[in-house]
Amino acid sequence: MVQSLDTREEIIQVATQPYVLNIGPHHPSTHGVFHLRTVLDGEVIVDAEILIGYLHRGIEKLAETRTYTQVIPLTDRFDYLASMTNNLAYCLAVEKLAGIEVPERAQYLRVILAELMRASSHVMSLGFLMNDLGSLFTPLFLAAREREKMLDLFEMLSGQRLLYNFMRIGGVSQDATDLFLFKARQFVDQMPMYLNEIDQLLTENEVFRVRAEGTGALSAEDAINFSCSGPVLRACGVDRDIRRDDPYLIYDRFDFDVITCQNGDNYDRYRVRLGEIWQSLRILDQALRDIPSGEVQAKHPHFLRPPVGEAFSRIEAPKGELGFYLVSDNSIAPYRFHVRSSTLINLTPLSKMLIGWKLADAILTLGSIDIVLGEIDR
Amino acid sequence: MDAPVFDNWWGHFLLFAPICIFGALTFLLLFLWFDRRYWARYQIRVGPNRCGPWGLLQCLADGLKMALKEDIIPSKVDKFLHGLAPLLIMFPVLMVFAIIPFANARSGVVPDLNIGLIYLVGITSIVGIGLLTAGWASSNKWSLVGAMRSIATMVSYEFPVVLSLVGVGLMAGTLSMNGIVEAQERNGWFILLQPLGFLIFFVGMMAETGRSPFDFMECESELGCGVNTEYSGLRFGIFQMVEFMEGVLMSFIVATLFLGGYSFPGSQGIFPEGALGAVFGLIAVMIKMFIVYIFLGWIKCTMPGRLRIDQWMGFAWKALLPLSVLNLIIVAFEVVAFGGAPNFPAWVLFINLPACIILIMLWSRFWTTGGGRINVRAVRQGHTQGA
Amino acid sequence: MTIALNTHDVAEEITKRIPDAVEEVSNNYILVKGQSLYSVSQFLKDSPSLYFDYLNCIVGTDYIDYIEVVYILESYKHNSTITLKARAYGRDNPTLPSVVALWAGADFQEREIFDLLGVTFTGHPKMKRIFLWEDFEGYPLRRDFL
Numbered sequence: 063m064v065q066s067l068d069t070r071e072e073i074i075q076v077a078t079q080p081y082v083l084n085i086g087p088h089h090p091s092t093h094g095v096f097h098l099r100t101v102l103d104g105e106v107i108v109d110a111e112i113l114i115g116y117l118h119r120g121i122e123k124l125a126e127t128r129t130y131t132q133v134i135p136l137t138d139r140f141d142y143l144a145s146m147t148n149n150l151a152y153c154l155a156v157e158k159l160a161g162i163e164v165p166e167r168a169q170y171l172r173v174i175l176a177e178l179m180r181a182s183s184h185v186m187s188l189g190f191l192m193n194d195l196g197s198l199f200t201p202l203f204l205a206a207r208e209r210e211k212m213l214d215l216f217e218m219l220s221g222q223r224l225l226y227n228f229m230r231i232g233g234v235s236q237d238a239t240d241l242f243l244f245k246a247r248q249f250v251d252q253m254p255m256y257l258n259e260i261d262q263l264l265t266e267n268e269v270f271r272v273r274a275e276g277t278g279a280l281s282a283e284d285a286i287n288f289s290c291s292g293p294v295l296r297a298c299g300v301d302r303d304i305r306r307d308d309p310y311l312i313y314d315r316f317d318f319d320v321i322t323c324q325n326g327d328n329y330d331r332y333r334v335r336l337g338e339i340w341q342s343l344r345i346l347d348q349a350l351r352d353i354p355s356g357e358v359q360a361k362h363p364h365f366l367r368p369p370v371g372e373a374f375s376r377i378e379a380p381k382g383e384l385g386f387y388l389v390s391d392n393s394i395a396p397y398r399f400h401v402r403s404s405t406l407i408n409l410t411p412l413s414k415m416l417i418g419w420k421l422a423d424a425i426l427t428l429g430s431i432d433i434v435l436g437e438i439d440r
Numbered sequence: 441m442d443a444p445v446f447d448n449w450w451g452h453f454l455l456f457a458p459i460c461i462f463g464a465l466t467f468l469l470l471f472l473w474f475d476r477r478y479w480a481r482y483q484i485r486v487g488p489n490r491c492g493p494w495g496l497l498q499c500l501a502d503g504l505k506m507a508l509k510e511d512i513i514p515s516k517v518d519k520f521l522h523g524l525a526p527l528l529i530m531f532p533v534l535m536v537f538a539i540i541p542f543a544n545a546r547s548g549v550v551p552d553l554n555i556g557l558i559y560l561v562g563i564t565s566i567v568g569i570g571l572l573t574a575g576w577a578s579s580n581k582w583s584l585v586g587a588m589r590s591i592a593t594m595v596s597y598e599f600p601v602v603l604s605l606v607g608v609g610l611m612a613g614t615l616s617m618n619g620i621v622e623a624q625e626r627n628g629w630f631i632l633l634q635p636l637g638f639l640i641f642f643v644g645m646m647a648e649t650g651r652s653p654f655d656f657m658e659c660e661s662e663l664g665c666g667v668n669t670e671y672s673g674l675r676f677g678i679f680q681m682v683e684f685m686e687g688v689l690m691s692f693i694v695a696t697l698f699l700g701g702y703s704f705p706g707s708q709g710i711f712p713e714g715a716l717g718a719v720f721g722l723i724a725v726m727i728k729m730f731i732v733y734i735f736l737g738w739i740k741c742t743m744p745g746r747l748r749i750d751q752w753m754g755f756a757w758k759a760l761l762p763l764s765v766l767n768l769i770i771v772a773f774e775v776v777a778f779g780g781a782p783n784f785p786a787w788v789l790f791i792n793l794p795a796c797i798i799l800i801m802l803w804s805r806f807w808t809t810g811g812g813r814i815n816v817r818a819v820r821q822g823h824t825q826g827a
Numbered sequence: 828m829t830i831a832l833n834t835h836d837v838a839e840e841i842t843k844r845i846p847d848a849v850e851e852v853s854n855n856y857i858l859v860k861g862q863s864l865y866s867v868s869q870f871l872k873d874s875p876s877l878y879f880d881y882l883n884c885i886v887g888t889d890y891i892d893y894i895e896v897v898y899i900l901e902s903y904k905h906n907s908t909i910t911l912k913a914r915a916y917g918r919d920n921p922t923l924p925s926v927v928a929l930w931a932g933a934d935f936q937e938r939e940i941f942d943l944l945g946v947t948f949t950g951h952p953k954m955k956r957i958f959l960w961e962d963f964e965g966y967p968l969r970r971d972f973l
Contacts, residue, residue, distance in 0.1 A: 081581060083581050090665075105750070114957065115957060115958035115960070118959065120967060122943075122968060123967055123972075123973070192744055195744060196745045197744045198741065198743075200483050207484060264744055267744050269653070269743060269747060270745055272747065273745055273746075273751075276812065286880055286903065289881060289883065302903060307828075307829060308828060308829035372855070372897075374910075385884055387897070397888070398888040398889075400884075400888075402886075406935055407932055409935070410931065410934050411931070418813040420749070421585070422746075422749065423748065440958075
């Protein structure tokens with residue numbers, strides 16, 4: 063039985079029965095093989111349960127039988143829309159464990175690639191969010207057009223468009239050519255035009271605001287209690303960004319803002335992501351200006367044997383806080399390899415965010431949390 | 441090509457009808473090609489350009505593909521209703537094409553049904569029954585949700601549409617489509633004489649015919665194909681074709697009722713009578729339909745999303761319905777004041793247009809979409825499995 | 828900069844409140860006894876000077892004699908972090924108390940450790956497998972699985 067907020071007790075209702083609807087693994091809008099079992103009363107969601115594991119590949123077990131360098135291609139496949147940041151987080155954890163120093167040029171290159179990756183991932187998530195709203199792909203094509211430019215840059219460097227396998231322990235695998243830096247500079251100069259276009263078309267659009275404002279709201283206390291991170295956390299008003307609060311690489315040398323909003327609803331998450339693309343462009347501008355010359359990979363033995371111990375290191379990935387926990391027993395393979403997956407933990411408050419809203423809001427909320435099944439299921 | 445040829449029984453059914461049907465289908469296929477190229481331009485891509493010169497045969501290829509696919513029918517469906525639903529959706533749409541006047545009735549080529557508006561409203565309602573049948577007969581909860589949404593939308597938007605049509609009928613003094621076009625010939629296009637009625641009809645008809653942003657019949661990204669989920673092969677092709685045909689139908693109806701159909705104001709007697717004049721009329725209707733369709737396609741491609749179903753309902757009942765009632769009252773007053781339909785001066789435009797603007801601004805200020813978070817209590821017992 | 832607090836100081840504070848809880852202190856982590864895990868966590872979360880309101884990560888590792896579960900806690904107010912460990916002994920049915928009542932973010936992570944390593948967390952509202960299907964036998968991340 064569903065009662066409306068003004069609780070009129072005497073409403074005579076036709077006898078209804080809640081039914082179970084599987085927003086199932088096969089669905090055009092679930093961003094992957096994701097199963098959300100909802101119980102609906104009419105259109106109102108009264109319960110939602112998450113069932114995952116359709117993409118579980120056992121990467122954590124696989125990593126125990128590969129050398130530290132051989133694990134890097136495995137890490138590509140977690141958040142496959144933002145592979146560079148996965149590689150980066152893993153390499154940082156190994157470097158912390160083994161005590162390897164990364165040369166300057168490699169640090170700058172890593173920052174450039176991480177910020178390009180963040181822009182690409184956020185642009186894609188904005189496009190797919192509009193798709194979930196029902197816009198018949200037009201904003202998606204605009205977003206894909208911009209992402210193509212970024213993918214061209216990545217292809218110039220690593221030869222790959224999606225799963226780069228580019229970072230190495232101690233640096234990056236190859237040096238960036240001058241052509242790459244020139245084209246990256248061109249991209250940074252021309253991207254604001256597209257962001258302004260998106261801003262004009264979508265941010266103040268009545269239909270989008272009416273659908274997205276208020277729905278799927280999460281309070282700041284709940285966000286912290288549920289261990290959310292990334293844009294989900296910042297949209298609720300919590301001012302936390304690992305790049306500023308616990309800087310890794312050389313982020314303490316760059317000047318950028320942390321975007322927060324107040325309400326934690328779908329509209330605020332969209333605004334946080336759009337704002338973060340602007341900040342990424344700012345960081346890219348500074349990094350491309352100051353990049354020194356030098357080596358791009360520190361020397362370490364071919365079969366790296368870190369000393370016995372454990373390390374946990376995390377970065378601000380586009381989807382949230384991505385951490386890697388490594389335990390070493392002085393052999394060539396990690397003893398334990400675990401991913402602190404940002405999207406799995408961001409999904410924890412999903413049923414709380416959905417109950418009381420309608421079916422259409424469920425799809426929109428799922429889209430705005432921006433999940434990637436590779437990272438959830440591993 | 442003289443009219444009396446077609447007065448014969450065999451002349452009509454063996455010559456005229458096949459020409460019409462073949463011509464109509466070819467026209468629809470070519471128009472579908474245009475629709476897809478036009479849609480592609482909004483999305484910074486080219487559209488079909490490989491099949492045949494400039495991609496003209498693409499739609500034929502798609503139709504053939506649909507027809508040749510395996511028709512998979514799930515085992516639990518109600519077979520009779522499952523097969524009946526595409527027909528229930530397709531035939532009413534085709535039937536409405538019959539009353540659209542492509543030329544003056546005096547030329548002897550086009551029929552003149554004197555209850556055209558009632559026929560229009562009645563027959564398009566059957567499409568709703570077809571959608572409900574399709575959703576119910578496919579034993580699939582997603583289809584049912586889609587069907588429920590579509591029925592709710594069609595029933596809700598029926599009211600504003602019918603009330604604005606009554607306004608059109610009042611101003612023209614007749615219910616027949618030919619008569620409405622002749623009235624526009626005398627007085628001016630109804631889009632200028634009743635702007636509010638036109639806007640309400642436009643939006644309401646978009647909802648009725650399932651055009652985006654009200655596309656519950658097309659694959660909704662939320663519902664995973666909605667009503668069409670359990671259909672495959674030619675029956676799925678019928679659904680797709682009907683969705684497109686309804687868009688074309690709506691353009692024709694708007695062109696006829698509000699944009700003057702086959703005539704221009706004051707063009708009585710300019711074009712020759714008979715079948716030659718019919719050709720001029722046909723070209724005029726086509727051009728107007730084209731313009732309306734361009735607007736429809738523009739809206740479809742650039743709307744950034746749909747409203748939620750309860751927001752659609754709120755829009756129909758709380759915004760469109762009162763506005764259409766007010767529109768009807770204003771038109772009724774004007775008709776009575778000017779003593780019946782044929783004596784309508786064109787300067788009522790200056791009353792109706794400001795009234796339209798004022799009313800719309802008033803409503804946009806005070807109307808809210810409503811709908812929020814519902815307080816859900818006591819539902820965890822027994823509904824979730826394995827909780 | 829997120830500061831990793833001095834584990835010896837924190838261990839002292841814990842021992843003052845809850846004696847006998849801390850088993851071992853190293854420079855990187857504090858090892859507590861399994862049964863006092865919940866009370867130590869509650870103290871760490873509620874104490875105003877420590878205020879670890881954010882549970883970052885829960886990881887389980889299989890060292891053959893025991894399964895070690897690591898809790899990485901963070902405090903947003905003080906921008907500090909600490910690592911807490913607890914060990915679950917036994918191969919048949921190792922158990923630990925669940926901290927879901929304190930940090931709701933532990934929900935999926937504890938289910939994952941149950942699914943892949945076999946540690947049951949008592950007090951968890953829905954202790955069932957999350958990645959693998961219900962009838963799966965065995966715990967894949969254990970060292971003796973494959």
